[in-house]
Amino acid sequence: AAASTLGAAAAQSGRYFGTAIAAGRLNDSNYTTIAAREFNMVTAENEMKPDATEPQRGQFNFGSGDQIYNWATQRGMKVRGHTLAWHSQQPGWMQSLSGSSLRQAMIDHINGVMAHYKGKLAAWDVVNEAFNEDGSRRQSNLQATGNDWIEVAFRTARAADPSVKLCYNDYNIENATYGKTQGVLNMVKDFKSRGVPIDCVGLQTHFTGGSSLPGNFQTTLQNFASAGVDVALTEVDVTNASTTQYQGLTQACMNVSRCLGITVWGVRDSDSWRSSESPLLFDGSGNKKAAYTSVLNALN
Ligand code: XIL
Numbered sequence: 396a397a398a399s400t401l402g403a404a405a406a407q408s409g410r411y412f413g414t415a416i417a418a419g420r421l422n423d424s425n426y427t428t429i430a431a432r433e434f435n436m437v438t439a440e441n442e443m444k445p446d447a448t449e450p451q452r453g454q455f456n457f458g459s460g461d462q463i464y465n466w467a468t469q470r471g472m473k474v475r476g477h478t479l480a481w482h483s484q485q486p487g488w489m490q491s492l493s494g495s496s497l498r499q500a501m502i503d504h505i506n507g508v509m510a511h512y513k514g515k516l517a518a519w520d521v522v523n524e525a526f527n528e529d530g531s532r533r534q535s536n537l538q539a540t541g542n543d544w545i546e547v548a549f550r551t552a553r554a555a556d557p558s559v560k561l562c563y564n565d566y567n568i569e570n571a572t573y574g575k576t577q578g579v580l581n582m583v584k585d586f587k588s589r590g591v592p593i594d595c596v597g598l599q600t601h602f603t604g605g606s607s608l609p610g611n612f613q614t615t616l617q618n619f620a621s622a623g624v625d626v627a628l629t630e631v632d633v634t635n636a637s638t639t640q641y642q643g644l645t646q647a648c649m650n651v652s653r654c655l656g657i658t659v660w661g662v663r664d665s666d667s668w669r670s671s672e673s674p675l676l677f678d679g680s681g682n683k684k685a686a687y688t689s690v691l692n693a694l695n
Contacts, residue, residue, distance in 0.1 A: 397695040401676075401687075402435035402472075404694035408649065411436040411473065411656035412694070415630070418442050418459040420666060421466055425681045430662050436517065437467035438475045438629070438658055440668075444484040448508050452488045452500065455507050464515065475629070475658070476512060476519035478564060479505045480548045482535035483524070490536065498540040502551050509555035520564040520597055520629070521552045528567060530578025545582070546591045553592040564597035564629055570609040571618055583622045597629035600644060601660070603672070608633075608640040613647040620653035630660040632667060632674035636686035641676075645693035657690075 398404035401412035413436025420426045430437075441447060442459040449455050467474050480501055492500055509519065522545050527533050537544050545563075552561050563583070568576040579596065586593045596619045602608055609615070619626045628648055633640045648654035661667040665679035676687040 398691075401433045401691060401694065404691055405656060406435065407695070410648070410654070410694075413437055413472075413475065413656060413658035414662055415440040415658065415660045416463050416467070416662075417666065418462045421462065426662055426666065427466075429677055429681050431470050431472075434472060436473050436475060436656060436658060437463060438477045439463045440661070441484070443476055443508070444478060445481065445489060445504060446484045446486045449489075449504050450486050452486075453503070453507075455511065457511050464512070468515075473517045474515070476508075476516045476559070477629075478520040478523040479508060479552065480521060480537060480544075481523040482533060482537060485536075493536055494540060497536055498544065498547070501537065501540075501544070501548060505548060505551045506555050509552060509559075512559075513556045514558055516559050518560040518562050518595060518627070519552060519556075521561050522548050523564045524566065525563075526565060526568075526575050526578045526582075528573075528575050530574035530576075530581075546586065549586070549592050560594040560625070561592055562595040562597045562627070562629075563593060564599065566599035566601050566630070567606055568596075569598055569600060569602075569606070569612050569615055571611040571615040576615060580618055580622060583619065583624055587623045593624060595625040595627060595655070597627050599630040599660075600628045600632075601630055601669075602633040602637075602640055602644075603669075604634055607637070608643045612644060613650050616647055616651040616654050620651055625653045625655050626651065627655045628657040631657060632660045632669055632672075633686070634669075634672045634674055636664075636674055636676065636684055638685050638689040641686040642689040642693050645690045649693060
């Protein structure tokens with residue numbers, strides 16, 4: 396029988412369907428009603444990022460991250476951790492560090508945050524957005540600490556919580572022939588060949604006018620899977636919620652056994668970081684859009 400919610404429909408094939416949740420919206424009953432009904436995986440939109448969790452060096456704050464974690468798990472939903480090491484949304488003290496002191500601060504940050512959530516999360520986005528469009532490494536204060544910073548982050552994460560899946564997460568890695576996609580795939584293959592722990596790749600799947608659903612998306616997912624990692628679509632939104640793109644991205648995940656699930660980057664269009672593009676599955680009043688039906692049908 397066809398399931399009537401996104402989460403239940405995804406669960407029929409052992410997958411999940413998630414959303415980004417913002418702590419500041421948890422007192423909006425229209426928002427929480429939809430979120431609790433439709434989804435079975437949650438990502439904190441901002442509340443588990445470095446600036447939120449370690450506002451002062453060595454002083455951790457899990458208040459709003461825990462608010463989301465508790466809201467989700469009290470409703471039987473699982474939680475993805477997002478994110479531990481990123482060039483963006485660093486606290487001010489971290490932005491001003493470099494070299495060995497930044498390297499140590501990154502290690503301490505991973506250890507501090509992962510200790511708090513040890514054994515509780517489905518996955519962590521250990522490293523976020525570390526590549527340029529041409530497949531080279533993005534220049535950042537983290538990259539300047541040495542090219543091995545990504546593998547140090549993953550080794551630190553594995554030791555901090557051996558039970559959680561460790562993911563690399565990025566955008567514009569959906570097209571199999573694109574330089575950035577190949578750069579990330581080559582990193583995964585290198586890590587696998589050298590025993591650097593990595594379990595999954597998150598494809599953010601932000602589709603805009605400039606980067607829409609590529610015809611080879613399923614091939615991309617399969618290429619990562621063949622390299623030995625699970626994949627997930629972690630931050631989906633599509634300009635004007637194109638039904639064909641939403642259907643196609645959902646079908647691609649369904650067709651790849653190692654595609655664990657799909658997360659859309661918000662509940663209603665009005666909740667989106669790209670709200671002017673109306674890119675989500677519910678309109679600002681909480682009504683299901685045509686794209687909702689195309690996703691639900693593909694999951695069913
Ligand atoms: C975005 C949030 O949605 C915004 O609220 C915030 O102002 C900036 O970050 N890639 C990511 C996400 O990995 O963390 C970003 O989230 C969107 C792009």
